Structure formats: structure tokens, C-alpha cells
Amino acid sequence: VLLLLFALSSQPLLGSAKASPDQVLDILGKKLRLDADYYIVPANGGNIDVVNTDETCPLHVVIVKHSQGLPLRIAPVKGAIRVSTDLNIMLANYDNRCPNRSVVWKIDPFSKEETFLTTGGILGHPGSNSIHSWFKIEKYDDAYKLVYCPNVCPSCKHVCKDVGYYRYKNMEMRLALTNVPFKVKFQEA
Numbered sequence: 001v002l003l004l005l006f007a008l009s010s011q012p013l014l015g016s017a018k019a020s021p022d023q024v025l026d027i028l029g030k031k032l033r034l035d036a037d038y039y040i041v042p043a044n045g046g047n048i049d050v051v052n053t054d055e056t057c058p059l060h061v062v063i064v065k066h067s068q069g070l071p072l073r074i075a076p077v078k079g080a081i082r083v084s085t086d087l088n089i090m091l092a093n094y095d096n097r098c099p100n101r102s103v104v105w106k107i108d109p110f111s112k113e114e115t116f117l118t119t120g121g122i123l124g125h126p127g128s129n130s131i132h133s134w135f136k137i138e139k140y141d142d143a144y145k146l147v148y149c150p151n152v153c154p155s156c157k158h159v160c161k162d163v164g165y166y167r168y169k170n171m172e173m174r175l176a177l178t179n180v181p182f183k184v185k186f187q188e189a
Contacts, residue, residue, distance in 0.1 A: 021082040024137050024144065026186045032081040036188055037071035037092035043143050043183035048072065050091065050119060051172065057098035058118035061105060063165055063173040071189035077126055077134070077152060083144070086134045086152045088123050092189065106132040107148055107177060114166060115159075117175040126152030135163065145181040 023031040032038065040048045047069025050059035071092040074081050081087065091103035098119065106121030121133030134150035149160035164178030 020079075021084045022139075024081045024083055024186065026188055028188075030188075032074060032186055034075070034081065037073055039069050039187045039189055040072055040089075040146075041069075041185050041187050043185060046173070048175070050097075052097055057101050058106075058108065058120040059098055059101075060172070061117040061119070061175040063175070074137075075123065077124075081137070083137055083139055086126065086136060086150050088121065088133055089135055089146075090121075090123065091119065104133055105135065108132070115161075115177040116166070117163065128153050128156050131156045131158055140181060140183055143183040143185050145183060146175075147181070148177055 026032060026038065027041070042048070042063055046063040046065045047067055049062055049064040049067055049069050051062050052059050073090050073092045074087055075090065076082065076085055076087040079085075089105045102120050102122065104121035104123045105117050105119060107115050108118040108120070109115045122130035123133070124130070126134070131150055131153050134148075134152050136147045136149060137144050138147050146163035147160070148158075148163060150156075150158065159177065161177035162179065162181035163175055164180045164182050165173040166176040166178065168174050
């Protein structure tokens with residue numbers, strides 16, 4: 001009888017709630033906060049910034065080696081900043097290089113083979129109109145990776161790919177959807 005009671009007590013209860021995914025941690029091991037700005041730091045060096053090399057908008061999200069980068073704000077679809085949940089990423093400070101343009105990241109298909117990350121996305125409003133503006137943070141070895149695979153619109157068709165970088169013609173390292181992710185960590189600004 002004791003063995004039966006122990007076996008039953010170690011099983012999850014029917015109808016019990018699923019555990020929430022882990023919260024994302026910064027480089028100091030602190031949980032990312034909704035009211036804080038962060039640098040997304042590639043584990044192999046550099047910082048995240050935006051450029052408009054052809055003097056047009058939207059701004060391209062790039063990895064730079066000789067800059068502090070830009071602080072970013074992370075806005076989940078709801079609740080805390082957790083792994084494997086839909087969220088928007090945006091510039092924390094207004095960037096006047098593209099006035100009257102959103103500072104929210106989005107995917108921007110450049111060609112059939114290349115999809116870059118740019119600004120001009122939609123903050124919030126989960127659905128088909130904002131499907132290109134939703135990303136996820138996933139655990140990746142001892143760090144994290146960024147992923148484009150939104151769940152905010154179950155009926156929308158989209159690819160699921162890692163965010164990596166693509167070395168563009170003038171040697172910029174543009175963030176793009178790739179088959180090779182890159183590790184990132186988060187540092188409070």
C-alpha cells in the first residue's frame with residue numbers, strides 16, 4: 001500500500017498547470033526585466049547596432065566590432081521575458097536616422113535566399129499583420145540564441161529559422177535568418 005501511495009504521489013496531478021518556461025538571464029545571472037534596456041552581446045565578440053549604408057530606411061541590424069552597440073528593449077507578448085516565448089525587440093532610444101519609422105525589429109526578405117533583420121516592425125498586436133516582428137530567445141549551450149518562429153498567429157505560414165549573421169558585400173555582418181545560429185548574452189545597459 002505504501003509503495004502504491006508513493007507511486008501515485010510522484011505522478012503529476014491530472015489537470016495540473018504546465019510549468020512556465022525559464023526566465024532569460026543576463027550575464028550576471030539576473031532575470032531580464034521588462035523595464036530595463038539591454039545590450040545583446042554576441043558571444044564571439046562585437047555588439048549589435050543598426051546602419052543605413054545606402055542612406056535609406058529601414059535600418060539594418062548588424063554586428064559591429066568597434067562600437068558599444070545600441071541598448072535594446074525586449075517586449076514579450078505577455079508576462080516575463082522567458083525562453084521559447086514570442087517577443088518583440090526594439091531600439092531602446094529613438095533613432096532619428098529614420099524619422100517616423102518604427103524602431104521594432106522585423107524580418108525583411110531581401111531575396112529568395114536572404115532574409116535580413118531591419119527596423120520598421122510592429123510592436124505588439126499579435127497576428128498576421130505583425131508576424132514578421134516576433135522573435136524568441138532559446139537556450140543555446142552556455143548562452144542563448146535568437147530564433148524567428150512565431151506562435152502569435154497559428155494560421156499564418158512562415159519559416160522557422162535561427163538568427164545568425166550574413167557577411168554582406170561591404171563586409172557588414174548583417175543579422176539574418178540562417179541555418180547557423182550565433183550565441184548571444186544579455187548585458188543590462
